[in-house]
Amino acid sequence: NAGVTQTPKFQVLKTGQSMTLQCAQDMNHEYMSWYRQDPGMGLRLIHYSVGAGITDQGEVPNGYNVSRSTTEDFPLRLLSAAPSQTSVYFCASSYLQGNEKLFFGSGTQLSVL
């Protein structure tokens, strides 16, 4: 049981490049979400999903796209990376009921030059 797996752990991009951050969970969780954490700050919600084919925006969705074609995977796409997107990205999942705890991945450190 691997839990929530994020890849890659580290990534450096040039401004304007695109890439996809991967997130996979093996716990059959309906709910998945992406957060970003800037230095000295808390986590801010980017996008979330309550099941395959269903996604919605969080507080800071601009510049990011998501899709949820399977229960297990929830990739985060940066279409045209900007320096302001330099951050640590965390994926989290849980069963859908709001009283269930979130499981977090170990994070992806992204630098955009």
Added chain:
Amino acid sequence: DAKTTQPNSMESNEEEPVHLPCNHSTISGTDYIHWYRQLPSQGPEYVIHGLTSNVNNRMASLAIAEDRKSSTLILHRATLRDAAVYYCILRDSNSGYALNFGKGTSLLVTP
């Protein structure tokens, strides 16, 4: 959207109890109170959660005010490994929607 307010930092001596407060005056009836902690260079990990009644688990206790507008995470005997940033968040039970974590409380534990 309901938000939470926590002190930026707190300090405790090792092996003493720690009470971490959280205010959530705009909490709705369907919001659960969750606590997570984040060790340096790691993702957040679950600590405890509750709705109305006080809760205990092997890591901590959660005391919830009768009007639910505030709560307190209690670490019964702080250890050096408890030094972390502690986040109090509200999670809507209908949508599963978990809001931003805010800056949390940075707990320093001294020997």
